[in-house]
Amino acid sequence: MTRETNTRLADLFGLAGWSKGELARLVNRQAAAMGHPQLATDTSRVRRWIDMGERPRDPVPKVLAALFTERLGRVVTIEDLGLGRRGRAGRGQSSEKLSWPPERTAAVLTEFTGMDLMLNRRGLVGAGAALAAGSAISSAMHDWLHHDPVLATDAPRMDDPLRVEPAGLDRYEATPVGSMEVEALERSVQVFRVWDASRGGGLQRKAVVGQLNEVGGMLEYRHPEHLQRRLWGVAANLAVLAGWMSHDVGLEPTAQKYFLIAAHAAREGGDRPRAGEALSRAARQKVHLNKPDEALDLMALAKKGAGDEALPRTRAMLCTVEAWAQASMGRGQAMRRTLGEAEELFVADKGDVPPPDWMQMFDEADLHGMQALAYRTLAEHDPSAAAVAQQHARRALELRAGTVQQRSMIFDYISMASACFIGGEPEQADTFARMALSTIKENSSHRTWDRLREMYRLTGKYSGYATIADLREELERVLPKAPGRARKGTLPV
Numbered sequence: 001m002t003r004e005t006n007t008r009l010a011d012l013f014g015l016a017g018w019s020k021g022e023l024a025r026l027v028n029r030q031a032a033a034m035g036h037p038q039l040a041t042d043t044s045r046v047r048r049w050i051d052m053g054e055r056p057r058d059p060v061p062k063v064l065a066a067l068f069t070e071r072l073g074r075v076v077t078i079e080d081l082g083l084g085r086r087g088r089a090g091r092g093q094s095s096e097k098l099s100w101p102p103e104r105t106a107a108v109l110t111e112f113t114g115m116d117l118m119l120n121r122r123g124l125v126g127a128g129a130a131l132a133a134g135s136a137i138s139s140a141m142h143d144w145l146h147h148d149p150v151l152a153t154d155a156p157r158m159d160d161p162l163r164v165e166p167a168g169l170d171r172y173e174a175t176p177v178g179s180m181e182v183e184a185l186e187r188s189v190q191v192f193r194v195w196d197a198s199r200g201g202g203l204q205r206k207a208v209v210g211q212l213n214e215v216g217g218m219l220e221y222r223h224p225e226h227l228q229r230r231l232w233g234v235a236a237n238l239a240v241l242a243g244w245m246s247h248d249v250g251l252e253p254t255a256q257k258y259f260l261i262a263a264h265a266a267r268e269g270g271d272r273p274r275a276g277e278a279l280s281r282a283a284r285q286k287v288h289l290n291k292p293d294e295a296l297d298l299m300a301l302a303k304k305g306a307g308d309e310a311l312p313r314t315r316a317m318l319c320t321v322e323a324w325a326q327a328s329m330g331r332g333q334a335m336r337r338t339l340g341e342a343e344e345l346f347v348a349d350k351g352d353v354p355p356p357d358w359m360q361m362f363d364e365a366d367l368h369g370m371q372a373l374a375y376r377t378l379a380e381h382d383p384s385a386a387a388v389a390q391q392h393a394r395r396a397l398e399l400r401a402g403t404v405q406q407r408s409m410i411f412d413y414i415s416m417a418s419a420c421f422i423g424g425e426p427e428q429a430d431t432f433a434r435m436a437l438s439t440i441k442e443n444s445s446h447r448t449w450d451r452l453r454e455m456y457r458l459t460g461k462y463s464g465y466a467t468i469a470d471l472r473e474e475l476e477r478v479l480p481k482a483p484g485r486a487r488k489g490t491l492p493v
Helices: 007-016 020-033 043-051 060-072 102-119 134-145 179-199 205-218 225-248 252-268 272-288 292-306 312-328 332-348 364-378 385-400 406-422 426-440 446-462 466-478
Strands: none
Touching (some): 007 060, 060 102, 102 205, 102 225, 102 252, 134 252, 134 292, 179 205, 179 225, 179 406, 225 252, 225 446, 272 312, 312 332, 312 364, 332 364, 364 385, 406 426, 406 446, 426 446, 426 466, 446 466
């Protein structure tokens, strides 16, 4: 007991709107439903949890997490409630919840995915939650990322005091898996990844989260080191996908949590480049939310954390994300220098070392697509950059012809159209805007609509043109209602 107010729990308790007596009754009812009928909580005990920082005994923390998750319509973990075994309950929680001891990663993964699945209401997960600042993530994870992981290779840890059962009514019994099962999981990641690139993250997000939850249960058992590392790799890949799909449909706090889980999982498997790439996803999300300065904090950590073993192509990809953040801040010289480095690194990759499966989507087309995005973003500050953006967008579209990367092609069409509007070529812009419109309805990505909404803003200058007036009317008919968050003058990823 700290005898200090548990401010995390107090804040969430205030948001939930319960009385202390109501919460006590709900805890007893939920505990019974979860297989703990002997639990008996009263008002005075709830008061001690909140006002005096007393940590309730298990299973109360996970019961409270389930109750607050359901009440607030977003994932609330034990750490969010200030009830983690190794965390403090007071203020200063911005960095504490971003990192956790290595043996806790599987438990956090399983708990968070279980909560996400329990909600079963896509669009509400993450509502009302705040994203941690990029600088807070960097501070919390810097030292952790730079130490080599130690993977136990002995029997399963059944007496681990940090072990957390998955949230919900069922209990997952950790059991061993073999190489064939791991190989099947690795193939499933490929299927999910191709689907995401083609149709966006909305349709398969829950399936990915469910698969990740299963893998978290498998990781509760300590397998031989070679299998354990592969399982951590599967967990990292699925967590990145879950984060990217959540970001794709606007579930931003949930997405950030998955990116951090992915970095931890990759790190547990000894794959520092994968951990760096996961953090670069969080950086792209930050630029999307008009926080490029925080994105640069994350990219500094991602590039350093990826280590010397990162292939040139991986480092090239990281450079493109950094350049996009620089472009968002109007730093044209720095952006051009960083993109030049990306091109040199990409060419330097001779292909003699096969790229990891998570890098196979970053090819020459994606390099040009990211360059188009960076130059188009810079064109908001320096219109002369629009012509270069058009060159890269055109090349990206040529290279993507006949591929399944429909979402990326939509982004390229919109980058091209936007650059044409900024560059004073409305007729050409109209052509590419209509190409985007012809396919965007088949995609579940909210980000494509975000990008289209930004392009619509650029059409205002040419509303006197008959063709552009028609385009504006069509856009007004098909664009979904704008989300609540404002992104004035920014271009989402």
